[in-house]
Amino acid sequence: MSVQFELLQAGLYVCRSDTHTFGTDAFLLTGFSQYRAKDRVCDLGTGCGIIPLLMQRIAPPKEIFAVDIQPQAIAQLRLAIEKSDRSLGIHPICADLKELWEGAPIGKLDLVTCNPPYKSEGAGILSHDSAKQIARHEVACDMGDICRSAARLLKYHGRLCLCCRPERLCDVMCAMRTAGIEPKRLRLVCKSHGSAPWLFLIEGKKGAQPFLQIEPNLFMRSGEGMTAEAAQLCHFGEEYL
Numbered sequence: 001m002s003v004q005f006e007l008l009q010a011g012l013y014v015c016r017s018d019t020h021t022f023g024t025d026a027f028l029l030t031g032f033s034q035y036r037a038k039d040r041v042c043d044l045g046t047g048c049g050i051i052p053l054l055m056q057r058i059a060p061p062k063e064i065f066a067v068d069i070q071p072q073a074i075a076q077l078r079l080a081i082e083k084s085d086r087s088l089g090i091h092p093i094c095a096d097l098k099e100l101w102e103g104a105p106i107g108k109l110d111l112v113t114c115n116p117p118y119k120s121e122g123a124g125i126l127s128h129d130s131a132k133q134i135a136r137h138e139v140a141c142d143m144g145d146i147c148r149s150a151a152r153l154l155k156y157h158g159r160l161c162l163c164c165r166p167e168r169l170c171d172v173m174c175a176m177r178t179a180g181i182e183p184k185r186l187r188l189v190c191k192s193h194g195s196a197p198w199l200f201l202i203e204g205k206k207g208a209q210p211f212l213q214i215e216p217n218l219f220m221r222s223g224e225g226m227t228a229e230a231a232q233l234c235h236f237g238e239e240y241l
Contacts, residue, residue, distance in 0.1 A: 012057065030233075041055070041112070042066075046077065053088075097145065109153045112150040159203055163202070166196075172202060182205055190217050
């Protein structure tokens with residue numbers, strides 16, 4: 001496995017490979033989640049663990065379970081934890097999110113995050129690489145599986161935060177409601193002023209009453225560079241846009 005380490009912050013590294021890497025959406029979802037230092041968190045389909053690692057930069061959550069079905073992804077996260085010269089409250093777990101894992105904190109978590117496969121089953125052209133298939137297409141799990149597992153892990157009024165492409169918004173909101181997670185907060189992300197959204201960020205709350213707050217659009221670029229808000233969220237800069 002050919003990997004490379006990238007510095008997120010002094011003493012904090014992420015391990016990426018051609019198979020398990022990350023983009024701007026991970027940074028945006030981490031910020032949107034509004035995680036707290038007292039939270040117990042699970043990141044489903046964690047890949048190389050970028051979201052749990054980003055959460056270590058400022059007031060890290062008390063505990064994070066980082067779950068992925070692919071052993072190579074979890075191996076990369078373990079390498080990142082070993083490389084980082086600080087104590088990280090991250091538990092790498094190789095498991096199928098549909099089944100969870102032995103000893104999973106059922107009904108005890110404050111926050112679940114997920115950067116899910118964006119393409120539904122049967123949509124788009126499948127990669128020959130099985131790992132990329134799992135990351136991009138709903139071949140190992142679908143939106144219903146993600147929301148059901150999140151509902152099992154969350155305490156009452158615990159939150160599920162995820163991101164996806166705008167064409168999947170109805171699918172995501174329906175899956176949330178079916179699992180007993182009420183959509184409560186939505187933000188659309190646009191490349192620039194005047195362009196259609198390319199991503200949405202959504203928060204649902206387990207057991208909550210219906211009421212959806214629509215936040216102002218997030219614009220990534222203004223003129224020749226990133227907007228101040230985008231730059232603050234995406235420390236790696238424009239190569240991930």
